[in-house]
Amino acid sequence: MTVANDIFALFAAHGSAAYGEDVTCAQHSLQTAYLARAAAVPTPLVLAALLHDIGHLIAAVPDDLGDWQADAHHEEVGARWLAAHFGPAIVQPVRLHVAAKRYLCAVDPGYFGTLSKASVYTLKLQGGPMSQGEASRFECNPFHADAIALRRWDDSGKVAGLAIPPLESYRQAIECSTTWSEGQ
8 A cells, every 4th residue: 555545544534623614624635735825835745735634644633623621732643743754854744833823913912813713722632822932943943934825724724625635636745745745
């Protein structure tokens, strides 16, 4: 079985969960990747956008946001799983996309107002806005700019009924990125 098949199986098994948004986890992931593709960024960042919430698919979370009592650390769960198959250009933006939300809340006065209700709720569970020291350390990470871009697509990828390409349209990119990273 290929990594692409494993990813597709996770989407099939758990992608229909809504986790507090107006779209399913699969629709959200596909919309986030669609926005990254539209921005004409490199393929690894498009795949990071597609796979940024894979931690939710690996460790299924309750559909009802009110049932979330603690942070699921889905970014860490997902990054660990992805690290076995992909390189840092995919893994690190996934690992940092929650930190990017906390960072943007700390440095951009208008950002908090753009968050969905679910993102506001999970922000509290994730530690709230970063302190000045945390924000400075985040800026030192070589993948922080990619994580911020991913975060903005993440925030925008929650539109009910948006027409987007299917998961299958990412198969070749997944397979090529997996092959490349395994061949290093």
